[in-house]
Amino acid sequence: MAILKLLLSYLSIHPSPLRNPSTTLHLSQQAPAFLSSSESTKDTQETWLIYEQLLLSCLRTGDDNSARLCLQRLSDRFGVDSARVKALTGLYDEATSNSRGELESVLQRYQDILKEDPTNMPIEKRRISLLLSLGRTEDAIKALTSLLSHSPNDAESWAHLSSLYFTQGLYQQSIFCLEEVLLILPNAYNIFARIGEVTYISASTGGNSTNQTEAFEEAIKYFARSVELSEWYLRGWYGLKLITRKLIQGKPSDGTLGKMESLNQLATEKLVQIVSKFRRNEKGWMGFDESEVLAAKDLIDQDEQKFAR
16 A cells, blocks of 8 residues: 555544653654655645644654655645644754754744734644743743633633643633533534533642532543443543442432432443453454553453452
């Protein structure tokens, strides 16, 4: 099979390859062969998609030479003044910088670009990411808040701001941002699960002023909605099993106990299926994050060990 088709097929199986180190490495290893092939000169949307994915994967794995070639060809095709190319150029410069001073220079360049074009969203997002890399979290939060004030329908930025608030222990602000995402993307099952996770963590760490049991029950509603929208969403089932187990251990009333046991059993069955199919490398079941599958197996094993005692 021609390498372009191989890469497109791989991306169809792994639509987010950069989330996993093994898929990132595999993708970057294909870069030299693709760059030297005749197919790399095709002017198609798929070809340029491959170029961008190879550029990003090569930067993550340290293949700066292949990354530079990918960037050069994208620049030749779309022009150095393209907003996207400017952002990718900045990303390349960030990744290949050898000192904080060089990173500060890249940051200054971003700020100069934004003075000329305040609407350059890719550059603004790169500036925010670089602020985080430099340890300037408060500045990044201010920049994201400013971005959202003039672009309130940017779901990605709301999610990013939520994650920053979460790292600062500001759980209610984090949840608020996720709720804004749901206003834009009402069927985002992963966001429902994330609200469940933050609600659970907030209650567990005393960051929630409401009764802990009530907060756990609220989290269950979000996890349940996530798997209602996506039946095999692992994090949703994991959250359901984790919280229902905690509530069962707290010896709730008979009415609540039966409901929690039913949910716990259902979550266990779904997780067992996911883990077993993933471990058997069954077709269509390899898109899960391996670390999440291992965490699910560990959660299941904890119950088995408990019953074995």
